Amino acid sequence: MRCAITEFQQEQKKRMRSVQDAMDALNGKWKIAIISSICCYGKRRFSDILNDVEGVSNRMLSKELKELELNQLVTRTVLATQPITVEYELTEHGNTLQTIISELSGWGIVHRKKITGK
Amino acid sequence: MRCAITEFQQEQKKRMRSVQDAMDALNGKWKIAIISSICCYGKRRFSDILNDVEGVSNRMLSKELKELELNQLVTRTVLATQPITVEYELTEHGNTLQTIISELSGWGIVHRKKITGK
DNA sequence: CTGAATCCAGATGGATACTG
DNA sequence: CAGTATCCATCTGGATTCAG
DSSP states (O other): OOHHHHHHHHHHHHHHHHHHHHHHHHOSTTHHHHHHHHHHHSEEEHHHHHHHSTTOOHHHHHHHHHHHHHTTSEEEEEEOOSSOEEEEEEOHHHHTTHHHHHHHHHHHHHHHHHHTTO | OOHHHHHHHHHHHHHHHHHHHHHHHHOSTTHHHHHHHHHHHSEEEHHHHHHHSTTOOHHHHHHHHHHHHHTTSEEEEEEOOSSOEEEEEEOHHHHTTHHHHHHHHHHHHHHHHHHTTO
């Protein structure tokens, strides 16, 4: 009977799928930088993020913010100013990413040393 | 004097860069699945990984394994069998990713529930 | 100010066939 | 078995312009 092996592989598949789910929500060149920018300041306007995230274009920023909103990681609030301004904020769910981002940051530092600076 | 703000922003930039360093090493459609496959079994052959990672082509597998090797996350060992076989294994450094992968997996499960199943 | 629309170059990745 | 080479469709993302 090969149940043990089968179950083991099933677990492995589930694990891989859930990691992929996470990565799908975070993929895109700027997502993590955008999240960092917002969470760092609490609330953040479109043009602010545009300045924070070095190199991003308004086209990409708009697109990735929309995806983050779809994934319920940020909220978008239009303010009735003249001209209008828009505030982005992390949702509670978005905030749960902070642990992961911290760990990625930590690993990234070690990794960079490993590859370059030795 | 604006030192506090400046330092804060400096910290933020560093953090974003190191996260990006980490993501650079892990980007690519299959990297995490490949790492999962290898670490799950200890050692793994090319054709094994090809089977484990659903949907990957030999072209992509070859390419991403090469990148993982460059980033010193896996080692490649040619065995003198007939025909030759190749074993891939996680380096010590590659193994340090397990925590992050676990967390991503955990977050991915919560996230999927949030977005779909409620 | 906050985007959306268009255009376009370059990267990504699948299918297939081939080599040692 | 473990890749490499080639062809080709699609995706990505920058620059620029336009709109509410």
